[in-house]
Amino acid sequence: MATDPSVVGVALPPRRAERAAAPGSSWAGLILDFARRRTLGAAGGVVVVLMLLTAALASVIAPHDPYETNFLDQLKPPSPGYLLGTDSFGRDVLSRLVYGSRTALKIGFGAAFVGASIGALLGVVSAYFGGKIDLLLERLMDILISFPLLILALAVVTALGNNDTNVIIAITIPIIPRVARVIRASALTIRQMPYVEAARSIGAIDMRIVLRHMLPNVMAPYLILVTAFLGQAILSEAALSFLGLGVSEPTPAWGLMLRGASVQFVQRAPWLAIAPGVALSLAVFAFNLLGDSLRDHLDPRLRL
């Protein structure tokens, strides 16, 4: 994005400067350009949009109530009445799948957005101030990165209880240091840019430089990281739920659907294991595809 720092960029807020540099580029134009040049990424984007629609319209799409148990229809194979069969409580798998997209998106977006934002802020602060602050923050990130992920999740969930917010917190913590590292590396080069020096020389305070000059210019890696970690967060949620540490029954969630019965009755009722896994993989696949193409498009040298 900000590979061409013009002198104008110092006086004007960065976003306006950018628009001035590339006239006629609107959001729609940018998206069209992306879709034309990155077919795979656009395909991922379409799946993401479909998933968002599914989550939004879950009550319209789902043929049954996802919570409704029916003990006469336990472990029924797929049929016109139950398109993807039923689970061991006689609940409709398709409906639970449709509603499960809500859980996945909510927790995925929550964790990726919060984790990437905190990580980005820490990374920029670390790079901008350098010295002792940098050293201290880096050590803190080292500790967080080397701490076993599951123990953190376990501690948060057992200490605070497993509602959605706590599951998000548990997944967010490991994202923060990983984002902070990548953003710090990008911010280190930005710090050397003339516009940062110019801002400092006209007497801008540190906070203003960090917030108005540095943060907007790590937007490209930030966007890429949010997308990439969205997939990761959805996977983490599924893994935690599978272990019984994520969202709890009877909430419809894909990882939870793979727990217990689907392993126990894997031979008798394979649809229980197949459907949620396919949904999970497809969702993460789409987000990864989108994230990958975004990286190629915005910042090809970025290493995740």
Added chain:
Amino acid sequence: MHRYVISRVALMIPTLLGVAIIAFVLLRIVPGDIVLLKLAGDGGRIEESVLQQERAKLGLDKPIALQFVDWIWGAMRFDFGLSMWTGRPIIHEVAIRLELSLQLTIMASIIATMFAIPLGAMAALKQDTWVDYAIRLFSIGGLAMPGFWVGIITILCLLVFFHYLPPLTFTSLLKNPAENLAMLIWPALTVGYRYSAVATRMTRSTLLEVMRDDYVRTARAKGLAERLVVVRHAMRNALLPVVTVIGLEFAFLLGGLLVTEQVFNLNGIGKLMVDAVARRDYTMTQALILLVAGAFVVTNFLIDMLYVFLDPRISYS
């Protein structure tokens, strides 16, 4: 260089100390009491005096600060004490499981490397052809599919198509190699697929970058066969970040196979950790956290050192 090595080693200490402090505090914040879990199980009432006696036996009656100092002092001498749950030495309990976890991690690494480097190179050399697309889809797929689900599906396929179930009990590689491999090959393939996906992508992207460098053009200009340009000039330089990824993933897997172990019913470090936390076995959990963090920190350090040997241009000062 010597000074750099020393300072790097010195920096591990605050990191591990930080991990130790967080581990210690975190475990004591989490509700639950090992003494109650151990003696009363799910229900039943126990005399308060019996509980006090057990607490004293486990050293839980001492002030928290003293407990911490005792533990850290032991850990620094690699003496992690006894498991609060089984009462046996932790080193011993960990060693039994480490054999399985280590073997599985090594197998997964070999599988991953075997696939990742040729596939990544092929994708980079045939960029934007169907070969590249196929390999990229394959590797993004590896990242997208949850490991435990791939495990479930693997077991399902073996059952349905081959009427075969892998052995359920672990036998040492030295005792019965065939039995051992028949059990571990499936989880190793499951984990290796994801692992290779990470490394394939890294190989592809670094090789793409390197192939545009001047020395590759020079090598071509002097008439070197394309195969030699790739193998001798490009690959050597592209592999550094790949080594990093493989190393980090290795350290991560040593302690991070919880879910896979659950699916394949393996008794490794991951299961030990899940059980230890569930039982509030403080000493065991703390030791395992330090082990996992230590493996990670040491691997990181070794990778940095390896860089110096692999690339003579790098020298730390």
